[in-house]
Amino acid sequence: MDFLPIFFDIKEKTSLIIGGGEVAARKAALLHKAGGRIRVISPHLCATLDSMLEKGSVEHIQRSYEDGDLDDSILVIAATDDSEVNRRVSEQAKEKNIPVNVVDQPELCSFIVPSIIDRSPVVAAVSTGGASPVLARLIRSRLESLIPAGYGRLAELAQRFRDKVKARFDNPNDRRMFWEKVLRGGVAERVFSGHMEEADIAMERALAESSPSSPMGEVYLVGGGPGDPDLVSFRALRLMQQADVVVYDRLVAKPILDMTRNDAERIYVGKERDKHAMRQEEINQLLADLAKQGKRVVRLKGGDPFIFGRGGEEIDTLSSQGVPFQVVPAVTAASGCAAYAGIPLTHRDYAQSVTFVTGHLKDNTTNLNWEQLAQPNQTVVFYMGLLGLPVITRELIANGVSPDMPIALVQQGTTEKQEVFTGTLATIQEVVEREKPQPPTLIIVGEVVELQEKLSWYKAPAEPKLGATTEVVGSYE
Numbered sequence: 001m002d003f004l005p006i007f008f009d010i011k012e013k014t015s016l017i018i019g020g021g022e023v024a025a026r027k028a029a030l031l032h033k034a035g036g037r038i039r040v041i042s043p044h045l046c047a048t049l050d051s052m053l054e055k056g057s058v059e060h061i062q063r064s065y066e067d068g069d070l071d072d073s074i075l076v077i078a079a080t081d082d083s084e085v086n087r088r089v090s091e092q093a094k095e096k097n098i099p100v101n102v103v104d105q106p107e108l109c110s111f112i113v114p115s116i117i118d119r120s121p122v123v124a125a126v127s128t129g130g131a132s133p134v135l136a137r138l139i140r141s142r143l144e145s146l147i148p149a150g151y152g153r154l155a156e157l158a159q160r161f162r163d164k165v166k167a168r169f170d171n172p173n174d175r176r177m178f179w180e181k182v183l184r185g186g187v188a189e190r191v192f193s194g195h196m197e198e199a200d201i202a203m204e205r206a207l208a209e210s211s212p213s214s215p216m217g218e219v220y221l222v223g224g225g226p227g228d229p230d231l232v233s234f235r236a237l238r239l240m241q242q243a244d245v246v247v248y249d250r251l252v253a254k255p256i257l258d259m260t261r262n263d264a265e266r267i268y269v270g271k272e273r274d275k276h277a278m279r280q281e282e283i284n285q286l287l288a289d290l291a292k293q294g295k296r297v298v299r300l301k302g303g304d305p306f307i308f309g310r311g312g313e314e315i316d317t318l319s320s321q322g323v324p325f326q327v328v329p330a331v332t333a334a335s336g337c338a339a340y341a342g343i344p345l346t347h348r349d350y351a352q353s354v355t356f357v358t359g360h361l362k363d364n365t366t367n368l369n370w371e372q373l374a375q376p377n378q379t380v381v382f383y384m385g386l387l388g389l390p391v392i393t394r395e396l397i398a399n400g401v402s403p404d405m406p407i408a409l410v411q412q413g414t415t416e417k418q419e420v421f422t423g424t425l426a427t428i429q430e431v432v433e434r435e436k437p438q439p440p441t442l443i444i445v446g447e448v449v450e451l452q453e454k455l456s457w458y459k460a461p462a463e464p465k466l467g468a469t470t471e472v473v474g475s476y477e
Helices: 022-033 047-054 083-095 133-146 150-168 172-184 186-192 196-209 234-242 280-292 311-320 333-341 389-398 428-435 447-455
Strands: 014-018 037-041 058-061 075-078 100-102 115-119 122-126 218-223 245-248 265-268 296-301 325-328 353-358 378-383 406-411 419-424 441-445
Touching: 014 022, 014 083, 022 037, 022 047, 022 075, 037 047, 047 058, 075 083, 083 100, 115 133, 115 150, 122 133, 122 150, 150 172, 150 186, 150 196, 172 186, 172 196, 186 196, 218 234, 218 280, 218 311, 234 296, 234 325, 245 280, 280 296, 280 311, 296 311, 311 325, 333 378, 333 406, 333 441, 389 428, 389 441, 406 428, 406 447, 419 428, 419 447, 441 447
Parallel strands: 014 037, 014 075, 037 058, 075 100, 218 296, 218 325, 245 265, 245 296, 353 378
Antiparallel strands: 115 122, 378 441, 406 419, 406 441
């Protein structure tokens, strides 16, 4: 982040605005709405500021800015059309450690004014760090349509009942779960429809009928997809936001991990070849133990949890120990990475079936049914097979696949770091030695790879490489 998002209490405190035009007036109106005392320094005032002066909303000093004017101000906004004055205000404010905003000059700002969605006491702010105020306003407009005006009334109700709920539930997790239930249920609907008395009665009833939760929590086995956060499902996002603990893998993309609750405990259990943060059996038991402590646990995996994600092993342990669980499927790496690379896994002219294969087995071997994988008119996708690529190409050729069969390596598929390297079974090892792709890399073998250059859509290569094409990729398991 370029700026730390905070909410600043300016009530009954002096805020200084340098400038008297319409831009300054907009800033003054915002500060006034937040309860601040506003002092404007400018030789002249626009009609809007003049009207605010008549109403007593601002104080006006009718002259140009002078050294010493910043004294007694808790923040300052420079909104003149004189760049030298704006720069001087910025420099002097920073010397005095006074927050300063220079309109349309983010390099001179120590704070910026975001686009605001006001549902007081609920307030949401959107900022692009000064890069594009217009984009921030467009995002704000989108959020305005998603956040009903009733959210302000809902926050007021929550404030009224806060002490009662705290007295009812000693455990913070119990309180959180109670609030999540009522703020999503009938109480909230009554507030949104304007029936505040009914909402209060429903809230009292919910408190009376609720009791501290039993010690058993729940585990959500959530697929995070191949890397692009836009591919995460609504259900996955909802459960990620509810979880008290997030147990996550190495192949979960950081933007997806950032979607989880900020205050949730995060436990890393990632595995690399011959380097495991925690053995699978220990992960299985960890999930059960956390749930038995009354916690809601998201087991966050790259790709889909049931496709080479060991999800079956984990819920087998949960089921045997009586731990409630849910499974949220996701876009698996094969379909996600292939689609973003411009490679259709099936095509009437090239492949009538597709096979997903793990590149190494439980004992780190590559002992696969090569005769089946060598059958014509199919696409074969190898997960986690980069280190075993020499064995894969050798065995496929040995079992009758043409050395000229196209093959693609998709590195970090569906993300902005995606790269796609193409070749044939006979030449791909040369490409690997030259380009040195790194895990996570998906391997796609089949005639459909011939379509990659034609159908590539996600990120056109700047300069095609010899024996490879540059694309875009992500993370998966």
